[in-house]
Amino acid sequence: MLDATLAEIGPLDEAAMAAAQDLHARLTKPAGSLGALEALSVRLAGLAGTCPPPLPEPAAVAIFAADHGVHAQGVTPWPQEVTAQMVANFLAGGAVVNAFAGQTGATVTVVDVGVATPLAQPKVPAQRSGRSTPRLVSAKVRAGSRDMSARPALTRDEARSAVETGIRVAHELLDSGAGILVTGDMGIGNTTAAAALIAAFTGIDPAEATGRGTGIDDVTYARKVAVVRAALARHVPDPADPLGVLAAVGGLEHAALAGFVLGGAARRVPVLLDGVSAVAAALAAVAFAPDAVGAMVAGHRSAEPGATAGLDRLGLLPIIDLGLRLGEGTGALLAYPVVAGAVRVLHEVATFDAAGVSEK
Ligand SMILES: O=C(O)c1ccc[n+]([C@@H]2O[C@H](COP(=O)([O-])O)[C@@H](O)[C@H]2O)c1
Numbered sequence: 001m002l003d004a005t006l007a008e009i010g011p012l013d014e015a016a017m018a019a020a021q022d023l024h025a026r027l028t029k030p031a032g033s034l035g036a037l038e039a040l041s042v043r044l045a046g047l048a049g050t051c052p053p054p055l056p057e058p059a060a061v062a063i064f065a066a067d068h069g070v071h072a073q074g075v076t077p078w079p080q081e082v083t084a085q086m087v088a089n090f091l092a093g094g095a096v097v098n099a100f101a102g103q104t105g106a107t108v109t110v111v112d113v114g115v116a117t118p119l120a121q122p123k124v125p126a127q128r129s130g131r132s133t134p135r136l137v138s139a140k141v142r143a144g145s146r147d148m149s150a151r152p153a154l155t156r157d158e159a160r161s162a163v164e165t166g167i168r169v170a171h172e173l174l175d176s177g178a179g180i181l182v183t184g185d186m187g188i189g190n191t192t193a194a195a196a197l198i199a200a201f202t203g204i205d206p207a208e209a210t211g212r213g214t215g216i217d218d219v220t221y222a223r224k225v226a227v228v229r230a231a232l233a234r235h236v237p238d239p240a241d242p243l244g245v246l247a248a249v250g251g252l253e254h255a256a257l258a259g260f261v262l263g264g265a266a267r268r269v270p271v272l273l274d275g276v277s278a279v280a281a282a283l284a285a286v287a288f289a290p291d292a293v294g295a296m297v298a299g300h301r302s303a304e305p306g307a308t309a310g311l312d313r314l315g316l317l318p319i320i321d322l323g324l325r326l327g328e329g330t331g332a333l334l335a336y337p338v339v340a341g342a343v344r345v346l347h348e349v350a351t352f353d354a355a356g357v358s359e360k
């Protein structure tokens with residue numbers, strides 16, 4: 001399934017991009033006045049292979065949830081059970097991601113690819129009216145990754161299985177009518193794995209890739225950098241072998257997110273990236289299929305330094321830069337109306353000719 005997906009990923013359609021560029025020049029606005037939105041809409045025309053590209057609606061966020069063996073190294077102040085507890089909160093509609101998804105009409109799908117503790121009963125009761133009910137997909141590959149500081153976090157088969165789960169979820173959401181995929185993640189300890197993945201794929205020093213995650217003191221931060229450094233020194237992952245990198249130092253949610261991005265790229269639908277874990281997964285996705293970058297839209301710039309390094313490597317400009325560091329898909333969902341607006345211009349704005357507006 002992975003190989004078939006990779007075979008479907010191709011370059012942007014130059015003719016559709018030229019048509020979008022030409023249309024932009026004829027719309028009732030000074031050329032270039034929509035700044036980065038113009039290049040974004042042109043790229044999405046190239047992705048869809050038509051001008052204008054379809055409106056990217058509705059949005060569907062998938063929150064891939066998993067735990068991390070490296071939690072045992074004391075890299076985060078939060079207990080591991082919070083992953084399962086937050087999954088229950090997502091399903092009950094009580095998390096920030098639910099508030100932001102509701103605001104833009106996005107559906108919420110939670111995918112358990114590797115939560116280590118039993119899922120807690122949802123405690124927050126009410127769904128808000130008019131909002132779709134969050135859905136759980138149970139696709140546990142194993143109960144958390146292994147501790148990367150002692151052994152490979154995953155076997156290659158486990159990593160592949162998680163990648164294929166992400167591909168499957170992408171297809172399911174698109175078959176249900178989604179017009180854009182939004183990445184979300186939940187996993188206590190996952191910023192350690194994300195930093196290791198970003199250092200492995202970009203070659204930057206672990207100290208540059210590692211941030212303070214949910215919020216840690218200087219002593220914990222120094223330990224976290226040392227754990228990432230030691231894991232990379234132990235496994236020496238080959239950046240040209242993305243499955244090997246994911247297996248050595250990744251999390252199950254990172255592998256699944258890589259598949260989710262590849263699934264969207266194969267279907268030529270935009271994938272709106274959230275924070276540092278999405279960026280780590282996006283680096284894996286382009287290592288599998290360089291053309292997958294054409295489907296990626298960077299929702300925001302996470303406060304994690306590795307996210308900026310990864311976005312630079314991908315050549316993506318984040319839409320929002322507000323110092324967010326929550327994950328769940330929150331930053332990407334806030335950026336969604338900007339992406340929809342970029343495309344809507346090509347559908348709804350009159351040309352100079354049609355509107356009778358004089359050109360310069
Ligand atoms: O999205 C981000 O950039 C981001 C930055 C910091 C923390 N997080 C979230 O916080 C959790 C991981 O933080 P930590 O400190 O336990 O590694 C995980 O559930 C992530 O979704 C997410």
Ligand SMILES: Cc1cc2nc[nH]c2cc1C
Binds near residue numbers: 086185214328
């Ligand atoms: C409470 C909490 C909510 C989160 N959402 C994503 N990561 C998280 C980590 C914590 C600790």
